[in-house]
Amino acid sequence: MAKVIGITGGIGSGKSLVCKIFSILGISIYEADTRAKWLVAHNIPLKNSIIQLLGENAYTASGDYNREWVASQVFNNVDLLLQLNALIHPAVRQDARTWIDDHQQYSFVLYEAALMKAAGDGNAFDKVIVVDAPKALRIKRVKARDGRTEAAIEDIIARQISESERLKIADFVINNDEKEPLLDQVLALYQKLKATS
Incomplete structure (x- = not known):
């Protein structure tokens, strides 16, 4: 039976990129949005x-x-x-x-969404991954990607749950801060999830 792993992160955190890497590794992803x-x-x-x-x-x-x-x-x-x-x-x-x-034939699948509760808090998640990045870096990425103004991005961030609230629900954290290699973190987590599924 497939374990369901939630994955979330604020705008500009790189959640979509992390999901893309998991997808390349053959993991099926439900994109809620x-x-x-x-x-x-x-x-x-x-x-x-x-x-x-x-x-x-x-x-x-x-x-x-x-x-x-x-x-x-x-x-x-x-x-x-x-x-x-x-x-x-x-x-x-x-x-x-x-x-x-x-998708029960897989050892685990990912459920990707912007809003999420802790695993088992009225949901089907076995674990939750949070993709985290410093706010200034997130703003820089979204400006480059979407051409939005800094004020517009700040407004979106203000309407999302805070980073500290998001980290409280995390069973695993992937730091997409451009210091720790992202691919290494995703591969290590992939191996861990495979081993425990």
């Missing part, structure tokens, strides 16, 4: 619930999820955002359960 985007576009019951909550403007005339419009509606309305998340998160959890059931 990517699947959530797919589900709001293709899961008919979820689409209907979103339209019921937000109205017809939640989707374009061609049926695509109107992401920018939805964001504008929930950005300063915490209650509405919570209601929207209460529709999307259960759909993602159900999708993830199906995906995990379909």
Whole structure:
């Protein structure tokens, strides 16, 4: 039976790069944010619930999820955002359960998400990996990658959970600080997870 290892990290931490390395090593990865985007576009019951909550403007005339419009509606309305998340998160959890059931032949799989609780805290995770990097380095990476302003990046970081809170849930920490070789850390963790799965 496959162990489920959660992997998380703040914006610019290098979580996606770490996942890419694990993927090259043959590890299957459930990308919660990517699947959530797919589900709001293709899961008919979820689409209907979103339209019921937000109205017809939640989707374009061609049926695509109107992401920018939805964001504008929930950005300063915490209650509405919570209601929207209460529709999307259960759909993602159900999708993830199906995906995990379909990957039982592996010794372990990764579940990648920006938001995460400690292993066993109301989730299916056996362990949690946190990808960590200094804030200044994260800002520099996101500026180079996305062309966002420093203020915009600071705003995103402020809305994410703090690094200290994230580290509290970590069973394993990968330091992507450009001092410790990243590949060595991922390979060592891969071997450890393989040995204990």
